[in-house]
Amino acid sequence: MTYITKPKFRHPELEQNARGFTRRDYEGKVSTLCAGCGHDSISAAIIQAVYELDLEPHRIAKMSGIGCSSKTPDYFLGASHGFNSVHGRMPSVLTGANLANRDLIYMGVSGDGDSASIGLGQFAHSIRRGVDMVYIVENNGVYGLTKGQFSATSDRGSRSKRGVVNHDAPIDMVALALQLGATYVGRSFSGDKHQLVPLIKGAIAHHGAAFIDCLSPCVAFNNHEGSTKSYDYVREHNEAVNFLDVITGRAPIKLDQEAGALAIVEQHDGSTLRLRKIHTDYDPSDRVGAMAYLTERAAAGEIVTGLLYVDPNAEDHHDYLNTVEAPLNTLDSEALIPSASALDKINASLR
Amino acid sequence: MPATITEREGESAGSAIITNDFVIKFANVNGSGSASANSLFAKCVLRMGVPIAARNIFPSNIQGLPTWYEVRVSEAGWLGRRGGVDLMVAMNPQTWAEDVRSIGPGFYLFHDTTKPLPPSMARDDIHVIGAPLTRICNETYADPRQRQLFKNIMYVGALAHLLGIPTDTVERLLQEEFAAKPKLIDANLHAFHLGRDYAQSSMAPIRLRLSPADKVGDRIFVEGNSACALGAVYGGATVCAWYPITPSTSLAEAFTAHCKALRTDSESGKAKYAVVQGEDEIASIGIVIGAGWNGARAFTCTSGPGVSLMQEFIGLSYFAEIPAVIFDVQRGGPSTGMPTRTQQSDLLSAAYASHGDTKHPMLFPADPTECFEMGALAFDLADRLQTTIFVMLDLDIGMNEWLCAPFAWEDGKRLDRGKVMTRDDLGAGIDFGRYLDVDGDGITYRTYPGAHPNKGAYFTRGTSRDRYARYSEEGAVYTDNMQRLLRKFDTAKSLVPAPVRRDAARRTPYGVVYFGSTTPAMHEAIDALERQGRHVNALRIRGFPFSDEVFDFIRAHEQVFVVEQNRDGQLRALLINEGGVHPTRLTPVLHYDGTPITARFITAEIAGQMKSIETMPVSD
Numbered sequence: 001m002t003y004i005t006k007p008k009f010r011h012p013e014l015e016q017n018a019r020g021f022t023r024r025d026y027e028g029k030v031s032t033l034c035a036g037c038g039h040d041s042i043s044a045a046i047i048q049a050v051y052e053l054d055l056e057p058h059r060i061a062k063m064s065g066i067g068c069s070s071k072t073p074d075y076f077l078g079a080s081h082g083f084n085s086v087h088g089r090m091p092s093v094l095t096g097a098n099l100a101n102r103d104l105i106y107m108g109v110s111g112d113g114d115s116a117s118i119g120l121g122q123f124a125h126s127i128r129r130g131v132d133m134v135y136i137v138e139n140n141g142v143y144g145l146t147k148g149q150f151s152a153t154s155d156r157g158s159r160s161k162r163g164v165v166n167h168d169a170p171i172d173m174v175a176l177a178l179q180l181g182a183t184y185v186g187r188s189f190s191g192d193k194h195q196l197v198p199l200i201k202g203a204i205a206h207h208g209a210a211f212i213d214c215l216s217p218c219v220a221f222n223n224h225e226g227s228t229k230s231y232d233y234v235r236e237h238n239e240a241v242n243f244l245d246v247i248t249g250r251a252p253i254k255l256d257q258e259a260g261a262l263a264i265v266e267q268h269d270g271s272t273l274r275l276r277k278i279h280t281d282y283d284p285s286d287r288v289g290a291m292a293y294l295t296e297r298a299a300a301g302e303i304v305t306g307l308l309y310v311d312p313n314a315e316d317h318h319d320y321l322n323t324v325e326a327p328l329n330t331l332d333s334e335a336l337i338p339s340a341s342a343l344d345k346i347n348a349s350l351r
Numbered sequence: 352m353p354a355t356i357t358e359r360e361g362e363s364a365g366s367a368i369i370t371n372d373f374v375i376k377f378a379n380v381n382g383s384g385s386a387s388a389n390s391l392f393a394k395c396v397l398r399m400g401v402p403i404a405a406r407n408i409f410p411s412n413i414q415g416l417p418t419w420y421e422v423r424v425s426e427a428g429w430l431g432r433r434g435g436v437d438l439m440v441a442m443n444p445q446t447w448a449e450d451v452r453s454i455g456p457g458f459y460l461f462h463d464t465t466k467p468l469p470p471s472m473a474r475d476d477i478h479v480i481g482a483p484l485t486r487i488c489n490e491t492y493a494d495p496r497q498r499q500l501f502k503n504i505m506y507v508g509a510l511a512h513l514l515g516i517p518t519d520t521v522e523r524l525l526q527e528e529f530a531a532k533p534k535l536i537d538a539n540l541h542a543f544h545l546g547r548d549y550a551q552s553s554m555a556p557i558r559l560r561l562s563p564a565d566k567v568g569d570r571i572f573v574e575g576n577s578a579c580a581l582g583a584v585y586g587g588a589t590v591c592a593w594y595p596i597t598p599s600t601s602l603a604e605a606f607t608a609h610c611k612a613l614r615t616d617s618e619s620g621k622a623k624y625a626v627v628q629g630e631d632e633i634a635s636i637g638i639v640i641g642a643g644w645n646g647a648r649a650f651t652c653t654s655g656p657g658v659s660l661m662q663e664f665i666g667l668s669y670f671a672e673i674p675a676v677i678f679d680v681q682r683g684g685p686s687t688g689m690p691t692r693t694q695q696s697d698l699l700s701a702a703y704a705s706h707g708d709t710k711h712p713m714l715f716p717a718d719p720t721e722c723f724e725m726g727a728l729a730f731d732l733a734d735r736l737q738t739t740i741f742v743m744l745d746l747d748i749g750m751n752e753w754l755c756a757p758f759a760w761e762d763g764k765r766l767d768r769g770k771v772m773t774r775d776d777l778g779a780g781i782d783f784g785r786y787l788d789v790d791g792d793g794i795t796y797r798t799y800p801g802a803h804p805n806k807g808a809y810f811t812r813g814t815s816r817d818r819y820a821r822y823s824e825e826g827a828v829y830t831d832n833m834q835r836l837l838r839k840f841d842t843a844k845s846l847v848p849a850p851v852r853r854d855a856a857r858r859t860p861y862g863v864v865y866f867g868s869t870t871p872a873m874h875e876a877i878d879a880l881e882r883q884g885r886h887v888n889a890l891r892i893r894g895f896p897f898s899d900e901v902f903d904f905i906r907a908h909e910q911v912f913v914v915e916q917n918r919d920g921q922l923r924a925l926l927i928n929e930g931g932v933h934p935t936r937l938t939p940v941l942h943y944d945g946t947p948i949t950a951r952f953i954t955a956e957i958a959g960q961m962k963s964i965e966t967m968p969v970s971d
Contacts, residue, residue: 083810095634096644
């Protein structure tokens with residue numbers, strides 16, 4: 001609930017992107033989250049990503065469930081339609097919205113409670129179906145709005161603010177997404193904008209189910225010693241495998257100086273992902289290899305981040321359903337209603 | 352005019368020929384291929400111009416359990432379930448005792464005489480007839496599957512002779528059925544003649560006869576689920592998300608089949624529809640709501656347990672005002688209840704689905720014709736009212752083929768998309784408040800996502816908000832919105848289908864209210880009661896919220912029977928709750944054993960519960 005209205009005033013010389021929008025045009029209402037919340041950094045990264053991609057705000061639909069993370073779509077892209085739906089059910093609502101209009105960009109924002117606990121099933125099935133979307137889990141390992149309960153991504157042995165130790169095994173959403181067939185999988189950290197913004201841009205440019213697990217410390221309930229989702233812990237254990245640079249189709253590709261460590265991936269829509277490799281033996285086009293590497297590093301206590309997997313030629317739900325190119329919500333009576341004579345034929349077959 | 356059932360009740364052995372008015376029941380083992388033979392029999396009768404009411408009684412099982420197919424032949428056109436059996440084709444040893452017991456005195460048991468009937472099955476007040484089906488099949492066919500399947504066609508052959516079905520009728524039907532597989536025509540005909548020849552040479556005639564009539568007309572024979580699905584196609588539905596559940600599964604399957612035929616783009620071969628089998632009912636309604644929010648017409652089909660699972664989303668649809676259509680093909684509840692039996696027992700859980708103060712419009716089709724009409728209408732209403740619309744049918748209508756008026760459609764009919772502000776409206780600077788009641792009917796304007804570059808965007812939420820969709824927890828803002836939702840519900844009264852009234856031949860203080868699949872049995876009961884000198888005016892309810900006409904009807908009668916197929920009188924409860932009707936005015940007539948209600952039951956109940964009323968109403 002926002003009682004402070006954001007001033008409409010903006011600096012006349014604010015930088016504009018190719019579409020003539022400033023960063024401010026992609027902002028939303030004033031955030032009501034706690035000062036220092038990782039989620040606000042993710043909102044800022046989303047704003048930056050769509051600004052840099054020169055997207056029109058109204059071509060984006062923001063979808064969410066319930067929780068702190070799910071409130072954030074109100075705090076970015078104020079000129080886009082948004083839908084704050086039911087706890088854990090954002091994926092189905094997004095799936096339906098996407099079926100109705102395949103031309104919009106769907107950004108699903110969720111949390112670890114919303115997607116790993118109550119909504120684990122919907123998360124899994126939307127990924128399985130290859131819904132063309134950007135699915136971001138703002139993962140803080142805790143229930144913030146209800147004040148500090150463990151979530152399903154809390155690590156075994158991690159300690160709550162009140163000192164309770166979590167005994168349940170954690171769900172690794174990235175491992176699940178890989179196993180379920182997501183065609184773009186990344187992990188990042190809300191405190192690392194340089195890594196996160198390009199990951200979001202790549203996900204938007206991706207055709208298919210793109211999933212980003214973004215560690216996002218909860219300053220109120222999960223940022224203490226003993227937590228494995230705190231700013232300090234994530235910084236200390238972060239193991240980036242690559243750095244991403246996303247170039248949209250129109251821009252020329254510049255060769256990087258470190259050519260030997262550079263992988264160039266061209267996506268369906270003509271965009272190019274340039275991956276500067278940190279681990280030269282990490283191959284983001286190898287799903288099985290990615291799963292093995294993640295498991296291995298997780299056992300060593302590391303949090304692997306970066307673009308972990310991408311299938312640049314992925315298909316999406318509409319491809320599988322073979323739906324018409326025109327969005328279903330634009331088909332008019334003429335296109336949808338069969339004739340009376342077709343009905344007569346059906347009648348005749350029922351006598 | 353053939354005798355009506357109530358007159359025939361209790362009739363014992365006689366010698367008079369009974370033409371075009373009897374009940375034949377086939378007792379089979381499910382998975383044995385009997386369904387197509389039984390359906391062939393049913394269609395033969397229809398082709399002879401004699402109306403039938405056919406019902407499957409089946410278990411929640413794929414193979415091995417008992418299943419029955421009951422055909423009521425009624426030249427008079429009574430399409431409700433009659434009750435009782437005049438000819439039992441007993442093909443299932445598991446249920447012999449029960450099957451034999453159900454035959455009316457003086458009537459017939461047809462069985463496979465390959466093995467003698469166990470002596471315990473003997474009844475000296477019925478006629479036992481039959482043919483050695485297994486023996487003939489084993490002698491004729493080597494393949495075990497053929498031996499099994501053709502036994503069924505053989506008894507159709509025997510019945511054709513006994514009842515008088517012309518062979519060319521059977522031939523024509525088989526040719527139509529197997530047009531794509533001509534080999535099967537001859538094979539089936541051969542089996543048919545084996546049965547027919549045996550009956551001709553070795554069986555004595557029976558008293559039941561079929562005789563050509565012209566009482567079927569242009570009516571069609573179709574399942575309600577298929578009709579609903581076709582209605583959804585004509586109603587412009589493009590997104591269907593569903594989860595398999597008896598008895599609604601065939602609705603989604605029929606939608607897919609109808610769409611393949613009618614909604615495939617002729618040039619690209621691409622689909623102008625999307626069908627998604629959800630991972631559960633919650634995801635299914637979520638997909639529907641997402642699509643509805645984004646301007647596509649979407650529906651799900653389910654039964655009671657699914658409606659239970661969808662509750663939270665239905666509340667979101669109500670409060671965030673998102674169009675959705677739910678076909679609830681009701682079955683016996685609660686819990687898993689009787690999944691393959693019929694009931695009208697979801698009225699309360701649908702009418703007030705979800706937490707908080709919610710109410711949802713419902714439509715009550717009485718037969719497949721109305722399933723088609725209301726199936727299409729539901730989408731206009733959902734868009735117009737921006738809320739969930741329930742189409743409440745049941746297993747009896749949904750999964751049985753009913754003889755009903757042909758589907759009709761007027762070319763040029765347009766989808767009513769309700770109040771939507773377009774790009775042009777927004778561009779022209781019209782004030783947009785998502786929850787602003789501009790027209791005073793409680794219905795506000797919406798925009799589709801992406802409609803305009805910088806106008807009309809809003810944040811949809813299930814949380815309280817003001818008229819401009821801005822978050823607010825202020826009490827006055829909340830109640831303002833809740834009051835408007837009530838106004839909208841009031842508007843719905845005039846949009847749902849009006850009730851249908853049937854007045855008795857003379858003035859009467861007695862009324863009866865009913866809906867849905869009770870209709871054919873009710874009509875027959877009214878006729879029977881009238882012949883007993885008991886006159887009732889009848890009102891068939893077709894929509895919720897109830898219109899004033901419903902309450903006027905109740906007020907105009909001293910005693911009103913509310914006939915429904917559930918234990919707790921759910922329609923009666925709704926009438927009391929919504930109309931402030933005094934409970935003593937409404938006499939419940941409740942049938943809920945999972946079988947379709949019969950005219951015999953209604954007639955006996957109404958006759959038995961009629962209060963003696965001295966005064967006649969001044970007017971009705």
